[in-house]
Amino acid sequence: MMEAKRKVRGRDAALSRTQIVKAAIVILDRDGEAGLTFKALAERLATGPGAIYGYIANKDDLLAAACDAIVANVMQGRKECADPFDSIKAFAVGIFDAIDERPWVGAALVRLPGQSPLVRVLDAVGQDIRALDVPADREWASTMAVFNYIVGVGGQHAANARLAHSKHWDRTEMLASLARSWSDLDAEEYPFAQSVAPQLSNHDDRADFLAGIEFILVGIRTCSRLIV
């Protein structure tokens, strides 16, 4: 017991914001959003819940800080690409993979507006769009289109993972359950969902995500009449 605590915080080591955020990430990775409570966090840090408030304003602040650490990490791993289109795709996939690995990041991104992680993502997309030499009056809309798409997929991904976690399902069981409920739908009321149910179990989230990014980028390119 004592040893587990010492691993995180030395006997006399002072608390710090980064220490707290690091512990929060461990809990989020292990138990998801629902598992991150101030009680659990304090326990891991071998202190009382009140101590955390010396470094963290509130739970949203904590979630934003944890999310920011992950997003900043994706940022750092970014490679330089000759083609800005490739650069956007690489970055988008980076964010997707991070969310895929840690679904709580997706949930935090949709829920915490104007916070630093979101600005980081928006700015990265904006820089690449700017490098495309999109007409000035299309720059903002183009950036927002890509940004909103990334955040939207992230949110859905997070919600799916949360559901799967709460029902103790893996990905296969999750898709099977969805396919089952969709094939039970009324074909009159939900013709598309009903008909697409059988294909559901063997589709690739990552490929779908990339295809969507591709559509948006091609749309931006076509609308802006960019030569590539």
Added chain:
Amino acid sequence: MMEAKRKVRGRDAALSRTQIVKAAIVILDRDGEAGLTFKALAERLATGPGAIYGYIANKDDLLAAACDAIVANVMQGRKECADPFDSIKAFAVGIFDAIDERPWVGAALVRLPGQSPLVRVLDAVGQDIRALDVPADREWASTMAVFNYIVGVGGQHAANARLAHSKHWDRTEMLASLARSWSDLDAEEYPFAQSVAPQLSNHDDRADFLAGIEFILVGIRTCSRLIV
């Protein structure tokens, strides 16, 4: 006091699921997601919190039902369009306007995977995409792209509204505050966000949303080599 209650539920009128959902929507519209508690809902229905569980499984179920009522309403108001592209745009704008009017719908859409409101939206998009005669292997990806974008914008919209509500800001104050914090950013670290801050206050969310839909649709059309 008593009169206010009678308006919602007659002296001896039995409780019903639709009655409960209707009351929930009133509360959500007035006080947002945070305002919807079983206590507040029971008070409005002139009953105890426990009674609600006879008709509603849990809070997610309640939220999904409320959301579904709104989405179904958008569905019903849908006009037939000769051009499937116009049909998608009209539907997307319908959802956008519904979320704009009731931000909690956006939050519910991102958070409740596989629930009926989401399936409704997905199916509507899928039907229109199918009407475009997109190649079969692109149908799913095309549908998901539009769907994810709509849900993503909805989620962001909801988060913004929640923030504005909690700080008692209107839209102008919200944008002004965002513009201020973005212009204070480090131009080295956030070149795009920093430079775009001044334009922030006079942009049109709805126009941005439509521009994004346009990009995606043009992308789908171009990738599928559809003649229009």
Added chain:
DNA sequence: ACCTGAACACCGTTCAAGT
């Protein structure tokens, strides 16, 4: 100055007791 942890104000949900 910083930590501690009991206390507070709230949730969603349950369930024995009433009608």
Added chain:
DNA sequence: ACCTGAACACCGTTCAAGT
């Protein structure tokens, strides 16, 4: 059969008391 509302288990957050 349905409602009632106290009770339960749990949150985030605060703050007086300790070191």
